[in-house]
Amino acid sequence: MSIFSDNIRFLRTQKKLSQQELADKILMSRVRYSKYEDGRSEAPYELLIRISKYFNLSIDLLLTVDIRKYPLEDVLRLPDNRIVLPVVVDQLGNNSIEIVPQKASMGYLSGYSDPEYIESLQRISLPFLTNGKYRAFPAQGDSMPPFKDGSYIIGKYIENIEDLKPGKSYVIVTLNDGISYKRFTSFNEKSITVAADNSFYKPYDIPLGEIVEIWQYASGIFPEDFEPEHFENSNVKEMLLEIRKDIRILDEKLSKTD
DSSP: OOHHHHHHHHHHHHTTOOHHHHHHHTTSOHHHHHHHHTTSSOOOHHHHHHHHHHHTOOHHHHHHOOGGGSOHHHHHTOTTOSOOOOOOBOTTSOBOEEEOOTTOHHHHHHHTTOHHHHHHSEEEOOTTOOSSOEEEEEOOSSSSTTOOTTOEEEEEEOOOGGGOOTTOEEEEEETTTEEEEEEEEEEOSSEEEEEOSSTTSOOEEEEGGGEEEEEEEEEEEOOTTOOTHHHHTHHHHHHHHHHHHHHHHHHHHHHHHO
16 A cells, blocks of 8 residues: 555545546546555556546645645645646747647546646737736537637636636536536535526536636637628527527426426
8 A cells, every 4th residue: 555545545535435436537447446546556647637636635745645644624725735737938938828629628638737738739829818827728519609619718727716706707627527618606615606608508516626727718719600690590599599498497397296
């Protein structure tokens, strides 16, 4: 056994998770995970990063400190208990805006804290986005119009979850869902609640332990073939969405009476 093995076993039991449940949350098989918890294999750096993010503990603490000997709440409040965000700068020392490729949610989830991966991304600079760290993420689906497939959302990195503002929209990177773009509504001790601008989709909660990164909306990049009829048909689309919403509400009422 090792300090790391003891620590992840302790953290898992504190969250009252089975090996299978934790393995699912960090995107691996239970058999593989059990080898690390039993000390039969050494975890590669990409797994260390995932576990570190999931438990909100730095890799240094996971590998070198027997956290069973200290109150867990005190360990989580240590000032250096965090992972530094990789940043790419240009020749003048200015921050560049990295562009995460389309349909690369899982790829980004594996490389978001790897400097080599971040260095490999294409980059742009925008003169009006200079105060803070920015990154461009691909838009997917129809939950946050007018963004659609082919669009990019430029977000500003948010370091503290307490800085989230109700009504503002954010790119949220999570262990289970990868990259999503939603509007923040509220938070509590265990989760945050987000909602889509498309009223057909219900608000939902995201557990704090699943959150990897949060980026506040700063600007958008639309594809060249962004058709004017997208707006011309908006009233029809809104009407259809309202009909779908009414049907959903009716189904819920009928299910309650059964």
